[in-house]
Amino acid sequence: MAGRVIVVTSGKGGVGKTTTTANLGAGLASLGRRVCLVDADIGLRNLDVVMGLENRIVYDLVEVVEGHARLRNALIKDKRLDGLFLLPAAQTREKDAVTPEQMKALCAQLAEEFDYVLVDSPAGIEHGFRNAIAGATEAIIVTTPEVAAVRDADRITGLLEAHELSNPRLIINRIRPQMVRRGDMLDIDDVIEILAIDLLGIVPDDESIIVATNKGEPVVLGGNTRAAQAYRNIVRRIEGEEVPFMQLEEEGWLSRLRSLVGFGRKQRGA
Amino acid sequence: MQGKEAVVFKGNRGGVSVQVDRDAPLGAVVDELRRKLSAAENFFQGASVRIELGERPPDPVEQRVLRELIQAHGLSVVDDTGATPPRAVNGHVPRPHADGAGGGARGQAGPAIGGGALAPERGGHDGAGEPCLLVRRTLRSGQRLEFDGSVVVLGDINPGAVVVASGNVVVFGSLRGVVHAGARGDTDARVIALRLQPTQLRIAHLISRSPDGQVPGPSGPEMALVQDERIQIEAYVP
Numbered sequence: 209m210a211g212r213v214i215v216v217t218s219g220k221g222g223v224g225k226t227t228t229t230a231n232l233g234a235g236l237a238s239l240g241r242r243v244c245l246v247d248a249d250i251g252l253r254n255l256d257v258v259m260g261l262e263n264r265i266v267y268d269l270v271e272v273v274e275g276h277a278r279l280r281n282a283l284i285k286d287k288r289l290d291g292l293f294l295l296p297a298a299q300t301r302e303k304d305a306v307t308p309e310q311m312k313a314l315c316a317q318l319a320e321e322f323d324y325v326l327v328d329s330p331a332g333i334e335h336g337f338r339n340a341i342a343g344a345t346e347a348i349i350v351t352t353p354e355v356a357a358v359r360d361a362d363r364i365t366g367l368l369e370a371h372e373l374s375n376p377r378l379i380i381n382r383i384r385p386q387m388v389r390r391g392d393m394l395d396i397d398d399v400i401e402i403l404a405i406d407l408l409g410i411v412p413d414d415e416s417i418i419v420a421t422n423k424g425e426p427v428v429l430g431g432n433t434r435a436a437q438a439y440r441n442i443v444r445r446i447e448g449e450e451v452p453f454m455q456l457e458e459e460g461w462l463s464r465l466r467s468l469v470g471f472g473r474k475q476r477g478a
Numbered sequence: 479m480q481g482k483e484a485v486v487f488k489g490n491r492g493g494v495s496v497q498v499d500r501d502a503p504l505g506a507v508v509d510e511l512r513r514k515l516s517a518a519e520n521f522f523q524g525a526s527v528r529i530e531l532g533e534r535p536p537d538p539v540e541q542r543v544l545r546e547l548i549q550a551h552g553l554s555v556v557d558d559t560g561a562t563p564p565r566a567v568n569g570h571v572p573r574p575h576a577d578g579a580g581g582g583a584r585g586q587a588g589p590a591i592g593g594g595a596l597a598p599e600r601g602g603h604d605g606a607g608e609p610c611l612l613v614r615r616t617l618r619s620g621q622r623l624e625f626d627g628s629v630v631v632l633g634d635i636n637p638g639a640v641v642v643a644s645g646n647v648v649v650f651g652s653l654r655g656v657v658h659a660g661a662r663g664d665t666d667a668r669v670i671a672l673r674l675q676p677t678q679l680r681i682a683h684l685i686s687r688s689p690d691g692q693v694p695g696p697s698g699p700e701m702a703l704v705q706d707e708r709i710q711i712e713a714y715v716p
Contacts, residue, residue, distance in 0.1 A: 251620060253638075262637070263677045263687035287690065299638045300517075300622035 210319040211242075214326050214446075215344035215373075219360030221331030223352045224381040224411070227421055228439075229328040230258045232348075234426035235443035237292035241323040244283065244293045246315070248340035249330035250305060253297035259286065260424020261294055270298035273310045279317060288429060293322070303335045308342035315343025324446075333367060341368065347376035348408060353383055353394040358402055365405060377408035379442065384413045409442035410453060411435055485510045488609060488626060495528040496548070504540055508547060515551040517622065526556045608645050617641065617655065624661075637677050646670070656680070665704040670714050674700035684709050 216229045226249075233245045247255035250270060256262040264284045267277035272295070279295075286292035295318070298305065318325045329340035341347065347368050351361040361378070368376050380399055387393035400407060414435035420427035428439040434454070441451045484502035488495045498507055527548055529541065545555045609627030617623060617631065619638025628645030639655035641647055644662040646669070653671035658680035660667025665682040678687045679702050686702075686709040699714040 260690065263690075265678070266685065299620050300640060 210316075211321075211323045211325055212346060213315045213319050213344045214324065214346045214348055215248075215329055215341045216326060216348045216350060217329035217337065217340060217364055217368075218331065218350045218357070219333060219364040220351075220357045223350050223357050224417075225331075225350050226254045226258050226328050227417060227427075228348070228350050228379060228381065228411075229255060229326050230426045231428040231436075231439040232443055232446065233292060233324070233326050234259075234286075234289060235428045235439050236324050236326075236446065237286070237289040238429065239443065239447065240291065241447075242291040242321070243324045243326065244295060244318050244322040246295045246318070246325060246327045247297035248311070248327050248336060250297045250336065250339075251299065251302050252330065253299050255328050256284075256294060256296045257424060258421050259294055259426065261286065261296075262424075265296045268296045268298040269314070270301050270305045273306050273314060279314075303330070303339065306339050308338050311339045311342040313343075319343075333363065337364075337367075338371075341371055341373060344373060347373045348379060349376045349403075349405070350379045350381050351399065351403075352381050353388070353396075353399060355394065358394065358399055362403055365403060375406065377406045378403060379409050379411060380407070381411045382413040383410055407453075408445055409438055411438040411442075412454075483510065485514060486626065487514060494526070494553075495530050496544075497530045497532060498534055498544070500533045504543070508543065511544065511547055515548070515553075517624075526554045528556045610645070611643075616651065619655075635671075635676075643667075649674075659702075660704075667704075669702040670699065672699045673697075674702065674711060679709055681709050 216225050216232070218225050229245055233243045237243045245255060245259070246269065247253050248269075249255070253268075256265055261284050264287075267282035269282070271277040272279050272282045283293045283295055286294065315325055315327065325343075327340050327344055330336035349361050349364055349368075351357045365376055368374070378400075380396060383396070384393055388395045396407070396410060412434045414427075414433055416431070416433040417427050417435050420430060427433060427436045428443070430436065438454055441454060444451045484499045484506045486497045486499075488497055496511070502510075529544055529548070531541075548555050609625075611623075611625045611627060611629045613623065613629060613631045613633065616633035617635045617639035619636055622640040622642070623629065624642040626644050629641055629643040629647045631641070631647070631649045631651060633649075634651040635641060635649055635653045635655040635657065637654045640658070641655070642658040642661045644660065644664065644667075646667050647657045647659045649657075649669075649671035651671070652673040653669070653676050654673075655676065656678045657669050657676055659669045660682040661680075663682050665684075667681055669676075669679060669681065676688060678685065680686075681702065681704050684704060684707070696713065700711050701714040702709055702711045704710070
């Protein structure tokens with residue numbers, strides 16, 4: 209059976225697509241799944257750096273698509289997890305070096321071998337975005353609790369629907385409970401109300417992410433920070449488990465959230 | 479790097495020349511020329527270029543097409559008259575001295591530079607008789623430089639930048655990106671940098687990568703070379 213091809217996208221840059229992709233991939237692989245991460249951000253590749261695999265790159269996605277390298281030779285095996293692989297983007301090329309049709313064929317090929325293919329989308333809604341979503345069968349939208357990011361997430365949701373990727377799921381990244389409580393940050397309810405899509409998870413803002421990212425170590429694999437826990441929960445939800453949302457602050461918050469996102473309803477996919 | 483190329487950029491005593499394959503159709507020549515000029519981005523900006531047709535039958539229309547294409551990329555074209563070629567072309571220096579072996583020929587491209595042939599080079603480590611490209615700036619992420627000969631960079635090579643040279647690569651600065659020396663198979667090629675901290679090094683057919691943890695490197699210049707079928711790094715002592 210073919211694997212699931214999930215694109216991780218956001219519209220706005222800097223909200224954590226690449227970090228999310230790396231952590232979800234590592235999380236799924238640590239559960240024993242075979243996972244391939246695809247960096248679709250041609251010309252501005254980052255996923256290799258976040259994964260700490262930059263020094264292993266020999267061939268890249270563009271060379272595979274152009275037939276100069278075999279897919280199997282371009283895939284980089286992760287240094288920590290057996291089932292985790294990365295297909296790096298080309299850095300010295302541009303987005304239009306690849307067409308959506310080629311990406312579609314590539315994703316289909318990868319889906320035959322892997323349980324999950326996670327495609328890290330570039331920011332924006334142009335050629336690179338269309339490439340990233342071309343082969344996807346599901347989408348995860350990452351946003352932060354900022355008006356601009358939510359606006360872009362809404363735009364992306366519409367575009368995904370137009371490409372027959374309905375029912376994208378949402379990750380709200382970098383929530384700072386204290387700020388939400390003070391009313392200085394959009395809270396989850398606000399975001400959900402605007403976007404009206406299923407919530408896949410909430411990731412608290414956490415300095416450990418910055419440290420881990422700079423070291424090239426997905427935070428999900430190390431220790432018990434709140435962010436790591438949040439990613440592990442998301443991974444389990446992707447796998448079809450029902451996992452309660454993390455309690456970020458006081459009691460009433462969680463129950464409010466539950467009622468809002470309809471926690472407990474049947475999960476899709478698996 | 480594979481097959482016969484329709485267009486080959488050469489750096490030589492006089493500057494840069496573009497050698498056009500004798501049999502390649504004009505379409506292929508134009509495509510490849512455009513691709514190579516674009517790939518080098520602003521690298522050749524302002525340089526003077528000679529078009530060398532070699533044995534290719536001259537065709538005025540064709541020459542005009544090529545000339546205009548090159549000029550459109552910000553380069554100027556020098557007539558292939560064999561007169562004294564321009565010197566001090568942007569980013570290019572004549573090689574320091576030609577040793578015996580016919581290297582003293584004037585005017586046209588030195589005989590040491592084969593006419594677009596891709597034959598493996600021998601004994602590149604002394605650099606004599608070999609074209610050399612001087613790059614007077616830092617190469618940043620996403621920039622890729624390919625050169626048939628040796629490359630000297632007066633600046634850094636940042637992570638994400640790639641230099642591919644058929645000869646040696648010398649960096650008067652920090653080498654943090656990827657360098658492939660001896661790219662046509664010359665295992666005598668070397669990579670020297672004031673700070674040698676590459677993401678990945680390739681010499682001829684060999685690849686080595688940086689160690690994973692943070693390893694504080696020595697502060698002095700280092701040289702990478704092939705020994706026993708492995709890329710070894712040692713302190714560089716002039």
